[in-house]
Amino acid sequence: MIEELKGKIVLVTGSSRGIGRSIALAFAHHEAKVVVTGRTLETLEAVAAEIRNLGNQALPLTCDVGRREEVRALAQQIRSQFGAVQILINNAGLAPAVSFLEMEDRLWDEVINVNLTGTYNCCKLFLPEMIAARWGRIINIASTLSKVAYSHTAAYTSSKHAVLGLTRALAVETARSGVTVNAICPGYVDTELTLKNARLMAEKTGKGLDEALEIFKRTSPQKRLIAPEEVADLAVLLASETTKGITGQAINVDGGAVMV
Template structure:
């Protein structure tokens, strides 16, 4: 039985599902026969993706808002059943030297990347434990396993996501639920383009120079594609990965391991 056949007919939640890695994950899961609920704050992007794909359903929600996530679970599970798969992907990143980082910027980065990840998966845990099955995957970052300059809040938040994953995996290891993180390097998405623009504005380098500088962190000399991250997520959802839990899997061309 293929990975796609094994998860066909299940129900997945993908946060930040309207663009970038989240969109690629949602499309990969839908292609495998999974009913996919995507959420985000940009309703137009969610509606556009859902309209073009019968297996994808969009619900607007803010992952930092506990009431929003509770409402999302209630609506989605009433319509399509309990979530078998939860992919906590929503995230954001800013850039500034640590001594110029405001408390508000620090808190916002942790709220979206770390607290948002917790609020995304917490409502699924009790049901998955009762059913003795489920897949939870955090989309973290190589910033969750190493440091980068000028993004200290993001590094701290993504290290926190990896720690959250490991703690939850230890709690659930005997239950049939697996919990892992995928840690991509620089992925060619809208967020990457925003990072390149910030480098251009702050350093005066050209966009090509900024791109080359970021791509050079990957020993393969390239950016990761969203579909590569989606493939790793798809495998972790499959029965073939039933013994994989508590792992931070680097998708980075050898940048980290």
């Protein structure tokens, strides 16, 4: 139990499933008040119910992070129902695998809009209240593709490199304000997003799904997918008081796949 997280107001974007859901549950475990957001109310309510079953507070609210007016409305709802956000986890994202030449312009626009501009939108809206309180945490769920590139990921890699740039720039600007800004860079995580891309690879190459997943696993020296809970546990640690000296960092959770 990390005592200082008790009662803290945490916003986790894209928390209806996968990594975001695990992060929401991990903070709830430490008795934080968790705002769960995404675009689908039904799935958000299911996660909120899981949190309430633990005896903790959850607020499910729909918000497309790529739509600035929805993020503004979200901020108002959180303020009136919970208070000022103290910990922001920018997790909402998509990663469609497609070759650069086959990628439609609208796909590029969507990936940049959700992964990068969505992160920007939330930082812009919630950072001022953290600075005013002289305490805050921003944790961006980036990717190992913030540091390296794989084939068929031009939009995703560009968006995640930029998220790391934003993380570093904000860390410098907030360094003396009690706020830390860090990125977590997962490798392949065992979520629907990974399964979807494995299915796509299987279809395109005629391989089986298991074989496609094996290829993903083999990118890591540990030869396995990362569990969403591993990412969540690091997010909790980065929100704690003991890590207040860590800012502007990009920490890989990838079984040793990328060592920069």
